Amino acid sequence: MTDRNDPGLEAVMGERQRLLGLAYRLLGSLSEAEDAVQETYVRWYSMPPEGRAAVESVGAWLTTVAGRICLNQLGSARARRERYVGEWIPEPLPGGEWLGGRSGAAPADPADRVTLDESVSMAFLVVLEAMTPAERVAFVLHDVFRYPFSEVAAIVGRSPAACRQLASSARRRIGDAGPPVEPDARQADTVRDFKRAWESRDMTALVDLLDPNALAAGDGGGLVKATLHPLEGAEPIAAYLVSLADKLTGQDLVEATVNGRPGLVMREGGAVAAVFAFATANGRITRLWGVRNPEKLRSWRAAA
Helix, strand or coil: CCCCCCHHHHHHHHHHHHHHHHHHHHHHHHHHHHHHHHHHHHHHCCCHHHHHHHCCCHHHHHHHHHHHHHHHHHHHHHHHHHHCCCCCCCCCCEECCCCCCCCCCCCCCHHHHHHHHCCHHHHHHHHHHHHCCCHHHHHHHHCCCCHHHHHHHHHHCCCCHHHHHHHHHHHHHHHHCCCCCCHHHHHHHHHHHHHHHHCCCCCCHCCCCCEEEEEEECCCCCCCCCCCCCCHHHHHHHHHHHHHHHHCEEEEEEEEEEEEEEEEEEEECCCEEEEEEEEEECCCCEEEEECCCHHHHHHHHHHH
């Protein structure tokens, strides 16, 4: 796909990690993000050499194309997810290496923009799923990757003023989603206590660690067993977890970094069988996401 004699090859391919970080946030799926970035490079190398040479900013060109591809994919992705078996949860990724910010970007208004590490958390990605495609693209490009609205407008196909309104609407959704992200250390302590309570089937301890209005969702994709609908409330969630623990044998829970935040991995026979992500507030778990769909655990198996 690439021309090894292209003098700009290093600069072009050097954008790949950032483009993946952008596409993953926009699509919530690593495989779909990889496809979008691949298509972006196909379009780049489909141009004649003189066309590529005329591009003033390779990074800006690639971002514009990738953003438009993702915007188009979001519409069809939403239709596919409506037919999905059970809850659709964004694909969890190991560690926090999927940041991929805009190199050299300077802070711009508004001052309360999200940071890159916050923007890859499961809680953040789930809120992005509730946005319209245009809201999502405008918000991620501006508030996360710090592109000015004049550049966002070229990608979304709307005026800068309209893109500003889209980002503002998305920002309200983020604000309405819940309290600010707790520090990693405090969430790690909560998740560790949760792990111990779950392993010991301590119903009382689990209820104490779960917010009274906690929500828990599972994603099996119709390929493995998982709750088809979210569970709500500390006691129903705790009861389900204790029941699940009684049925499972030979599984180990391991603390891990999930999308840059403290989480858990369930291993069975040494292989990753499930990944759990959390949102916490005031030392209690407010949201729990369990992903068991094996198609969404490829990156975990590759990293094992």
